[in-house]
Amino acid sequence: MTEIRIIVCAKQIPDPxxxxxxxxxxxxxxxxxxDAPQVISPFDENALEVAVRLKEEAGGKISVLSLGKKVSxxxxxxxxxxxxxxxxxxxxxxxxxxxxxxxxxxxxxAIRKIGDYDLVxxxxxxxxxxxxxxxxxxxxxxxxxxxxxxxxxxxEDGNVLVKKNIPEGYERVKAQMPALITVSNEVGxxxxxxxxxxxxMMRGARSIPSWSAEDLGVTPEALQQMGITALSSPPxxxxxxxxxxxxxxxxxxxxxxxxxxxx
Amino acid sequence: MTPHRVMFWxxxxxxxxxxLAGLATGLFLAGVVAYVSVWKxxxxxxxxxxxKEALKRMILDTFLGRRVLQGDxxxxxxxxxxxxxxLSLFIGTSLLAIHHYIFTFLEGTAxxxxxxxxxxxxxxxLAGVIWALIRRYLQRVPRLERRLEDAVVPLWLLLAAxxxxxxxxxxxxxxxxxxxxxxxxxxxxSGFFSPAGAEGLYPYLWWGxxxxxxxxxxxxxxxxxxxxxxxPAGIYLQGASKPIVLGMEEGAGEFDLGDAIFFDGCMRCxxxxxxxxxxxxxxxxxxxxxxxxxxxxxxQEHFPLGDIRFMSPKEESKVDExxxxxxxxxxxxxxxxxxxxxxxxVTKKRVLAVEEGTMVPKLLNQTLEKLFKYNNPWESSKRKxxxxxxxxxxxxxxxxxxxxxxxxxxxxxxxxxxxxQMIARSFSKVLQTAGVNFGIxxxxxxxxxxxxxxxxxxxxxxxxxxxxxxxxxxxxxxxxATSSPHCFHTFKNEYPEAPFxxxxxxxxxxxxxxxxxxxxxKGVEATVTYHDPCYLGRHNRIFDEPREIIRAIPGINLIExxxxxxxSLCCGGGGGRMWQDLQGEVKMSEVRIxxxxxxxxxxxxxxxxxxLIMLEDARKAAGLKEPFRVMDLNELxxxxx
Numbered sequence: 006m007t008e009i010r011i012i013v014c015a016k017q018i019p020d021p022x023x024x025x026x027x028x029x030x031x032x033x034x035x036x037x038x039x040d041a042p043q044v045i046s047p048f049d050e051n052a053l054e055v056a057v058r059l060k061e062e063a064g065g066k067i068s069v070l071s072l073g074k075k076v077s078x079x080x081x082x083x084x085x086x087x088x089x090x091x092x093x094x095x096x097x098x099x100x101x102x103x104x105x106x107x108x109x110x111x112x113x114x115a116i117r118k119i120g121d122y123d124l125v126x127x128x129x130x131x132x133x134x135x136x137x138x139x140x141x142x143x144x145x146x147x148x149x150x151x152x153x154x155x156x157x158x159x160x161e162d163g164n165v166l167v168k169k170n171i172p173e174g175y176e177r178v179k180a181q182m183p184a185l186i187t188v189s190n191e192v193g194x195x196x197x198x199x200x201x202x203x204x205x206m207m208r209g210a211r212s213i214p215s216w217s218a219e220d221l222g223v224t225p226e227a228l229q230q231m232g233i234t235a236l237s238s239p240p241x242x243x244x245x246x247x248x249x250x251x252x253x254x255x256x257x258x259x260x261x262x263x264x265x266x267x268x
Numbered sequence: 269m270t271p272h273r274v275m276f277w278x279x280x281x282x283x284x285x286x287x288l289a290g291l292a293t294g295l296f297l298a299g300v301v302a303y304v305s306v307w308k309x310x311x312x313x314x315x316x317x318x319x320k321e322a323l324k325r326m327i328l329d330t331f332l333g334r335r336v337l338q339g340d341x342x343x344x345x346x347x348x349x350x351x352x353x354x355l356s357l358f359i360g361t362s363l364l365a366i367h368h369y370i371f372t373f374l375e376g377t378a379x380x381x382x383x384x385x386x387x388x389x390x391x392x393x394l395a396g397v398i399w400a401l402i403r404r405y406l407q408r409v410p411r412l413e414r415r416l417e418d419a420v421v422p423l424w425l426l427l428a429a430x431x432x433x434x435x436x437x438x439x440x441x442x443x444x445x446x447x448x449x450x451x452x453x454x455x456x457x458s459g460f461f462s463p464a465g466a467e468g469l470y471p472y473l474w475w476g477x478x479x480x481x482x483x484x485x486x487x488x489x490x491x492x493x494x495x496x497x498x499x500p501a502g503i504y505l506q507g508a509s510k511p512i513v514l515g516m517e518e519g520a521g522e523f524d525l526g527d528a529i530f531f532d533g534c535m536r537c538x539x540x541x542x543x544x545x546x547x548x549x550x551x552x553x554x555x556x557x558x559x560x561x562x563x564x565x566x567x568q569e570h571f572p573l574g575d576i577r578f579m580s581p582k583e584e585s586k587v588d589e590x591x592x593x594x595x596x597x598x599x600x601x602x603x604x605x606x607x608x609x610x611x612x613x614v615t616k617k618r619v620l621a622v623e624e625g626t627m628v629p630k631l632l633n634q635t636l637e638k639l640f641k642y643n644n645p646w647e648s649s650k651r652k653x654x655x656x657x658x659x660x661x662x663x664x665x666x667x668x669x670x671x672x673x674x675x676x677x678x679x680x681x682x683x684x685x686x687x688x689q690m691i692a693r694s695f696s697k698v699l700q701t702a703g704v705n706f707g708i709x710x711x712x713x714x715x716x717x718x719x720x721x722x723x724x725x726x727x728x729x730x731x732x733x734x735x736x737x738x739x740x741x742x743x744x745x746x747x748x749a750t751s752s753p754h755c756f757h758t759f760k761n762e763y764p765e766a767p768f769x770x771x772x773x774x775x776x777x778x779x780x781x782x783x784x785x786x787x788x789x790k791g792v793e794a795t796v797t798y799h800d801p802c803y804l805g806r807h808n809r810i811f812d813e814p815r816e817i818i819r820a821i822p823g824i825n826l827i828e829x830x831x832x833x834x835x836s837l838c839c840g841g842g843g844g845r846m847w848q849d850l851q852g853e854v855k856m857s858e859v860r861i862x863x864x865x866x867x868x869x870x871x872x873x874x875x876x877x878x879x880l881i882m883l884e885d886a887r888k889a890a891g892l893k894e895p896f897r898v899m900d901l902n903e904l905x906x907x908x909x
Contacts, residue, residue, distance in 0.1 A: 020641060024649040042641045087625075196625035197633045200640065200727030 008065040009123040009160060009182075011056045013089065014112055014139070015049040015071045017080050021132035030238040037236070043080045048128025050195035052188040055158050056126055057088035057196070063160060066090045068122075070115050072108060074101035078213045086198045086206040093119075097218040104231040105138035111228070112139070113146040114221030124165060125185040129154050137187070144185035152178050156191035271379045271447035275368050277439060278470050285478060292482035299489020300497070302576055303532060309570035311525040322507030330500045335605040339835075340539070343409075346399040350425070353393025357432075360386045383450040390429055391453060397426045411538030417491045417578075424484055431477040433457060438466040438473065490577055498533030499606045505529055506607035520726055521619030523566070530608040531563035540600035540610060545838040546593045550853030553593035555600040555610035562613065591617045592629055593850055596722055596843035597802040602834050611843070618724025635847035636725055643715045643732070644680035645847050654710035656682075656689040660696050663707030665743050672707035674699075674776070675745040675768075677759075680715050681846075681877040682751040687884050688877035691751045694902035695773055701909050702785040706749075714739060716755040721762060723844035733763055740768050749776045753804035753876045754842065760808065772804055774875050777905060778813040781820060788908040791823030796904070797869040798826060799860065799883065800836035801876035814875050814901055821908040829863045837863065839886075841878030857886035861898075870895045873904055 023041030030037055045053075056067045069084040072095040085092055095115055103111065116125060125147070130137035137153075144151030156175055157168035165184050168175045170191070218225060249259045276282050308314055329335050333351060337344025360382065367374040374382050400422050404412045412418070437457025440448045444463075448455050458466075488494055505526040540555035541547050547554045567575040594614040601609045621627045628636070638647045654664070656678070663672050676696065682688045699706050717732035740748070748770040750756040759770035780786040798818060804810045811833045818826050831837045840856030861883055864872040872887075874880055877900075884898045 022638070022647060024647065024652075026649045026652065044641070194630055194633055197622060197628040197636060198625060199622050199725060200731060201623065202625075202727075204727060 007063070007163075009059060009063050010065055010121055011059065011067045011124045011126060012116055012119060012122050013049070013053050013056050013067060013069045013084070014125070014127040014143070015053060015069050015081065015084060016046040016128070016131050016133075017043050017071055017073055017076055018046050018131060018133040020044045021047065030236060032236055032238065035233045035236045043077055044132075045080060045083060046128055046132040048130060048132065048188060048190060050128075051190050051192050052126040052128050053084055053087055053089065054195040055155075055188055055192045056124075059124075059158065059160060060088065065123075068093060068119060070095060070112060072096075072100055072103075072111055072115075074098055079207060082206045082213070083198055083203065085211070086202045087195060092213050094213055094215040095217075095221065096215050099218050099225045099228050102231045104229050105136050106142055107228040107230075109139050109142035109146055111218065111221055111223050112143050114223045115216060116143075116147060118216070118221060123182040123184075125149065125183070127185070127187050129187045129189045140185060140187035147185065150180040150184045151186070152180060152184065153187045154189045155186045156189050158186060158188070158192065270376045271383075271445070271450075272375050273364070273379065273383075274443075275364075278467065279474055280471075288478065288482050292486040295486035296488055299494075299576065302571060302573075303489060303494070303498075306567055306570045307525055307528045307532075310523055310528045310566050312522055314525055316505070316525070317508045319504075319508035322504050325507050326500050326504040329503050329605075335503075335607070339603050343403070343537075346396050346403065349392045349396030350400065351396075353389050353391070353396055353429075354425070356385060356389030357393060357429075360389065380447055380450045383447075384452070387451055387453045390433060393425065394429045394433075397422045397429065401426070411542045413536055413538065415536075421491055421493060424480065424487075428477065428480040428484060431473060431480060435470070435473050435477050437461060438470045441466040442470070492535055492577070494577070495533050495535045495606075498529060499535070502526070502529045502533035502606040502608065506609070521616045521623065521724070523562075523613070523616065527613055527616070528566060530606060530613075531559055531566060533606045534559050534563065534608060535605070536560065537605065539603040539605070540608075543599040543603050543835075545595065545597060545599065545840065545856045545859070546852070548837070548859055549840070549856045551590075551593045551850065552852070553590040555594075555608075558591060558594075559608065559610055559613070562617075589627075591621075592632070592848060593845075593852075594843055595802070595838045595840060595845050595856070597838035598806040599802075599835075599838065602806060614843075615722065615724055618722075619726055620724070622724045622726075629848055629850075631849045632723060632844065632847060635844075636720070636723070636728065639715065639719060639725075640728055643735075644684065645715070645719050646680055646684040648684045651711055653678075653683045653713055654708065656692050657696065657708060657710075660693065660700075662696060663705075664710040665707040665745065666709055666712045670707060671744075672705050674704060674706040674747045674749055675740075675743075676706050676708050677716070677748050677750045677755055677770075678708060678713060679750060679752040679755045679877065681881070683713065685877065685881055687881050688751075691877055691880065691900045691902055694900065694906045695751060698777065698786070698902055698905050698909065701906075702780045704780070704785070709739070709743075712739065716750075716758045717762070718752075718754040718758045719844050719847065721758060722842070729762075737763065737765065737767065740766075747771075749773050751877055753801045753808070753810075754878065757803040757807050772808075772810060772875070774804065774810060774813045774817065774901065777817050777901070781817060786905070786909075788821050788905075790908050792821055792904060792908050793823040794871050795825045795827060795867075795869045796871040796873050797829050797864055797867045798832070799829070799839070799864065799872060799874040799879055800833055801874060801879045802836070802838050802842055804875055805836055806834055814873075817901065817905065818873060821904065827867050827869055829867055831863065839874075839876075839879040839882035841876075841882040846878055846882075855882075855886060855889070857882040858890055861886040861890055861892065865890075865892055865896060870897065871904070872896075872898045873901050874898070875901045 019039035020041040023039060027040045028037065060067055067089040068091040069089045070093050071081050076094045076096055078094065081092055093115065095111060100111065116122065127140035127143065141151055141153060152167045152169055154170040155167045156170050159166045163182055164179050165182055165186065167178045167186060169178050170189055249256045251259065333344055333348045336347040363374065363382065403409050404414060404418060433453050434457060436451055436454030438461055440451065440454050440458035441461040442463045488496060536556055538556055544555050564575050591614045594611055596611040596614065598611060600611060601607060635645050639645050642650055663670050665672060665675055678692050682692045714736045715732050716736060717729040720729040720732060746768045748759060748768050750770060750772055753772055756770055756772040759766060777786060796818060798814060800811060815826060818824055837860045838856055839860055872883060874883060880898065880900050887898050
């Protein structure tokens with residue numbers, strides 16, 4: 006089996022598992038404030054896990070790209086601890102709040118700069134805005150065969166075989182490499198990265214390259230910021246709990262009464 | 269003529285015997301060398317620390333069979349019979365050799381006593397071996413396995429002992445010496461033989477007996493008989509070297525000499541299988557099978573020929589992947605005759621699995637991530653940590669100028685879980701009533717590290733330990749009371765440089781009672797039973813304090829369940845199991861709640877947030893209704909004040 010070169014796009018986001026009480030909305034500034042640690046978007050972690058497994062099987066090299074105005078290498082070094090060979094941060098002041106098309110354009114620039122690759126993997130969608138667009142636009146820009154919602158990925162004779170989620174189950178799809186695949190959570194969680202491993206990776210004197218918009222050949226004019234037109238706090242979800250007493254039959258009757266009043 | 273024994277009576281070509289004896293010794297030694305080479309390769313160090321205590325314990329346990337007797341008198345007596353029978357015959361034979369080759373002393377009265385002693389020894393061995401066979405094959409004691417070697421070994425001993433007696437009978441039938449009656453078994457048997465027939469038969473049987481006995485010595489290292497050496501060595505090492513904290517340094521998950529010898533000293537007696545709550549709930553984990561699988565893996569890895577113990581099945585290696593089921597409840601160590609701590613070996617395997625990363629179960633993977641991000645396993649906001657105390661007006665020790673005599677360390681589960689918060693509220697009220705000046709750490713309270721430590725995430729544990737120590741140091745905290753036996757255990761035993769004293773709340777309450785600060789003015793008319801949390805009872809031997817508090821409440825009638833104190837059953841929440849989705853045929857907590865219900869008690873009392881949650885859930889699942897309740901000890905105490 007020939008070695009494969011994989012590029013994984015990983016987005017840094019505030020922990021989507023943060024408790025709701027740690028999320029607030031500033032309607033004036035049009036800002037969602039999440040008081041939670043930064044993490045790698047979960048679907049991107051799924052993509053990384055597949056990449057590592059494919060590399061373990063066939064050998065090869067994994068490059069991870071992460072784009073933003075400021076990207077924390079303490080968060081993203083996790084990808085190196087997990088088995089990626091290279092981490093490249095795409096950092097530029099102009100990369101703040103990019104819309105999906107602009108993000109894809111910047112990523113496409115980075116991927117062209119890397120040049121040599123067999124697979125580009127992204128998460129099916131980001132854990133913060135859930136748009137699910139960047140991967141597909143990126144595939145279009147790079148003129149790659151593109152398969153979305155992968156639940157299983159394997160390589161055979163220069164082709165990639167993908168089980169792709171559809172509402173009724175899954176389809177088997179085959180594409181010639183290089184190809185772009187957006188990965189769904191069914192492939193499995195990213196392996197656990199122990200704190201010992203993480204700390205070793207942090208202490209490592211390894212320098213992490215950082216490319217700007219200019220390095221990628223993207224002009225600021227071509228980048229479009231995402232705008233929010235309206236933002237409001239979620240409605241107060243105060244709970245009003247009433248316990249229905251009595252035998253199961255009586256309880257059912259009372260419950261039916263409640264439902265009737267709600268109609 | 270003085271009474272004496274004729275050596276090599278009727279036996280020609282004695283040199284063959286010496287060759288065979290040399291061969292047997294050679295095989296025996298070769299086996300022992302194989303063991304030592306495996307130990308050497310599998311352990312980080314072969315250093316054997318000297319400990320007088322451990323030596324004393326090894327000698328007493330070995331010769332009195334204390335650990336085999338404990339909890340199973342029948343098995344203990346059987347073992348003592350075999351042990352002393354075998355030992356006296358072994359000593360007897362050695363004495364005879366000294367008498368024959370070095371200096372003559374077995375003459376006259378000494379010979380008579382010697383003969384008599386050997387008869388008793390032989391009878392003990394016979395009785396013990398027959399009893400063992402009955403237990404395993406007729407009585408079919410459930411914890412015993414029936415592998416090939418389990419039959420071969422006792423039958424071998426049986427044949428050796430029987431042939432010895434018959435041989436003696438044959439000799440006495442010919443000799444008819446006036447002192448023959450001292451060898452009373454042989455003497456009785458001699459009546460069955462004609463002198464001429466006996467004399468002809470004797471050499472054949474003698475060679476058979478010699479082969480059996482020499483062969484027996486030769487097979488010791490190749491069968492479970494190796495426990496003759498392995499068990500005492502294991503007992504010594506388990507007592508002599510006990511690392512308190514698994515270090516973070518390289519090789520934290522590797523086995524040490526004590527582990528390797530424990531695996532080889534394991535007789536598969538199955539006491540741990542009987543005691544293990546995971547087995548009781550029909551889960552695919554059993555300490556014995558786990559240990560045997562590890563043993564085999566170790567031999568496979570470190571000895572060129574693999575497991576040299578013949579007659580042991582080779583397909584065991586899969587078993588050791590189920591170590592996530594272990595709740596680290598310590599029940600296996602409690603009854604293991606060689607003090608084998610299978611649950612600690614489990615932790616070592618978990619350390620390796622966590623380092624490797626791909627074998628960590630999904631839910632646990634997520635829990636560990638949360639534990640790191642939010643310093644608690646419950647995914648709740650750090651901000652809500654002190655929310656349970658709203659309205660109680662407690663001192664927050666992290667506020668400027670705040671001081672108190674006691675820091676109440678609430679713990680993650682008690683802080684966040686709705687059911688367990690009851691513990692914090694009632695304990696605080698009890699302390700307030702008793703006039704104790706105490707405070708809490710509020711939002712800044714960290715995780716003690718118990719979960720990380722138990723599931724093998726030592727790096728995270730170290731970080732949490734350092735963080736907690738710094739925090740306690742910063743706020744000058746020297747006295748800590750915990751809700752959870754888990755936090756208590758971790759602080760007490762796994763914080764080697766703790767700048768504070770940690771106690772469990774039951775100890776604090778007991779002390780307040782002794783000082784007269786806790787007076788039960790009201791009674792509680794109820795029959796109750798008490799569930800010992802593993803990390804309070806078995807791990808830290810706090811059995812009496814909670815019971816003394818319960819008994820001091822007027823009107824209370826405390827009754828015990830079938831399993832209590834060191835023999836208590838685990839609720840299933842420890843060892844990281846609370847945050848995993850593993851199940852057997854039944855839940856451990858359900859087994860326990862049924863046992864509690866069977867006592868007829870109205871209230872099941874416990875003293876641990878995990879036990880409280882597990883048992884309360886089990887009560888609901890089992891459909892046990894009022895007046896049967898599950899309650900934390902604080903709640904009961906508060907009612908009685």
